[in-house]
Amino acid sequence: MIPTKGTSPAAFHPVSAPDYVPAALLRELQLSRLESVVARAWERVPLYRTRMERHNLTPDDVRSLDDIAKLPFTVKADLRDTYPFGLFASPMEEIVRLHASSGTTGKPIVVAYTQPDVDVWTSVMVRSFAVCGLHQGDVIQNAYGYGLFTGGLGAHYGAEGLGATVIPISGGNTDRQIMVMRDFGVTAICCTPSYFLHMIDRAAELAIDLRALPLRVGVFGAEPWTGAMRERIENLTAIQAFDIYGLSEIIGPGVAVECPCQDGLHIFEDHFYPEIVDPASGAVLGAGEEGELVLTTLSKQAMPMIRYRTRDITAILPGACPCGRSLRRMKRISRRSDDMLIIRGVNVFPSQVEAALLEVEGTLPHYQIILTRSHGLDQMEVQVEVTSESFSDKIGALEQLNDTIADALEHVLGIRVEVTLVEPHTIQRSNGKARRVIDRRLQP
Numbered sequence: 001m002i003p004t005k006g007t008s009p010a011a012f013h014p015v016s017a018p019d020y021v022p023a024a025l026l027r028e029l030q031l032s033r034l035e036s037v038v039a040r041a042w043e044r045v046p047l048y049r050t051r052m053e054r055h056n057l058t059p060d061d062v063r064s065l066d067d068i069a070k071l072p073f074t075v076k077a078d079l080r081d082t083y084p085f086g087l088f089a090s091p092m093e094e095i096v097r098l099h100a101s102s103g104t105t106g107k108p109i110v111v112a113y114t115q116p117d118v119d120v121w122t123s124v125m126v127r128s129f130a131v132c133g134l135h136q137g138d139v140i141q142n143a144y145g146y147g148l149f150t151g152g153l154g155a156h157y158g159a160e161g162l163g164a165t166v167i168p169i170s171g172g173n174t175d176r177q178i179m180v181m182r183d184f185g186v187t188a189i190c191c192t193p194s195y196f197l198h199m200i201d202r203a204a205e206l207a208i209d210l211r212a213l214p215l216r217v218g219v220f221g222a223e224p225w226t227g228a229m230r231e232r233i234e235n236l237t238a239i240q241a242f243d244i245y246g247l248s249e250i251i252g253p254g255v256a257v258e259c260p261c262q263d264g265l266h267i268f269e270d271h272f273y274p275e276i277v278d279p280a281s282g283a284v285l286g287a288g289e290e291g292e293l294v295l296t297t298l299s300k301q302a303m304p305m306i307r308y309r310t311r312d313i314t315a316i317l318p319g320a321c322p323c324g325r326s327l328r329r330m331k332r333i334s335r336r337s338d339d340m341l342i343i344r345g346v347n348v349f350p351s352q353v354e355a356a357l358l359e360v361e362g363t364l365p366h367y368q369i370i371l372t373r374s375h376g377l378d379q380m381e382v383q384v385e386v387t388s389e390s391f392s393d394k395i396g397a398l399e400q401l402n403d404t405i406a407d408a409l410e411h412v413l414g415i416r417v418e419v420t421l422v423e424p425h426t427i428q429r430s431n432g433k434a435r436r437v438i439d440r441r442l443q444p
């Protein structure tokens with residue numbers, strides 16, 4: 001059955017039942033789980049206990065869901081400072097899996113799972129796929145990277161748990177991806193949105209019409225992408241593109257996913273308790289207000305996370321979703337608070353650049369921002385790939401396109417930046433998360 005906007009065939013999938021638990025029951029469940037997780041963290045992880053003691057708190061101080069706001073935050077540096085196993089709440093004999101995320105600087109962070117943790121992870125991934133309208137009989141090509149990254153194995157267990165057929169192809173070797181997609185009757189693809197765009201380009205070069213294949217669903221995440229990027233993907237293929245969100249520290253993929261209404265991502269809040277806080281003051285914000293997503297794991301054993309500051313910027317959407325799920329929704333993540341570039345005093349986010357480029361005809365959504373410093377002044381160059389047709393245009397037409405892009409960027413960013421048009425395929429592709437920014441400002 002092809003999912004259409006506003007209706008959800010997944011609504012009838014038995015694994016989706018917890019998505020519809022009445023809100024009052026859900027709150028009760030969350031509170032009893034919160035009490036257990038706080039007690040576990042207190043008893044077993046010295047960092048949590050010391051921090052709570054410093055605030056004169058014991059687990060008994062958490063008596064309602066609002067009391068969560070009394071608890072201290074946990075941040076990424078806590079994982080680095082206790083590297084590798086300092087936040088584990090289970091002995092190694094009970095831990096069945098380790099993953100790690102490298103990040104951009106320094107040591108990786110390590111995350112651990114007991115068997116019940118892997119089961120929870122599988123269950124939220126099964127529910128995620130069901131929300132996207134997938135079921136037994138679907139053939140899921142899993143092009144998220146397998147290995148220490150959580151994307152590959154998370155989606156793999158979810159697809160198998162659903163009873164679908166999973167192709168564990170991992171990232172890379174784009175020609176083989178397209179061959180498999182065509183020859184194996186693939187109905188769903190999982191990868192980063194930027195990698196899927198690359199697959200679309202390559203399929204066009206190989207004269208393979210993706211619309212002629214049974215492919216109907218894409219489950220894309222692990223990096224920010226815009227509504228305009230979704231439109232581009234959906235217009236160039238016959239798929240419905242869903243946004244899936246997650247992070248290693250909390251579990252991996254499967255923290256939240258879009259339903260066919262495509263208006264925000266439902267958070268699996270029976271396992272992950274969301275709050276939105278002001279990134280500067282840490283104050284809890286209300287529904288509809290944009291701020292930093294803070295998550296508390298409600299059922300994880302090996303590595304409970306209490307009020308983890310994700311750095312991802314979003315808002316909890318007020319109101320009920322027409323799909324009928326009681327799980328609250330968050331806006332798609334457009335940016336991270338630490339992604340913000342400050343160029344000559346102006347705040348710039350890569351997502352603004354992407355949104356502006358997608359408005360200009362003749363450009364491809366492959367771009368890179370290069371930052372340099374000359375005579376103490378920050379310079380920002382945006383390299384943009386243009387279609388081969390535009391590239392073969394006369395010089396005058398290219399100059400005009402360059403000006404149009406520079407104007408569009410100035411309009412959203414508030415500063416004039418240098419634009420360089422480059423041929424298709426000039427910008428290096430990634431099989432996983434795209435590298436949007438190259439910062440050479442601190443290089444000697």
Ligand code: DLL
Nearest residue numbers: 101151221222223224244245246247248252253333
């Ligand atoms: O990226 C887990 C994942 C795998 C999610 C596959 C979805 C699909 P990490 O490598 O730890 O885990 O990176 C987590 O990636 O804090 C966000 O900044 C970003 N991110 C993940 N999903 C999305 C999304 C995985 N749908 C970090 N939209 C997070 C925007 C996302 N950003």
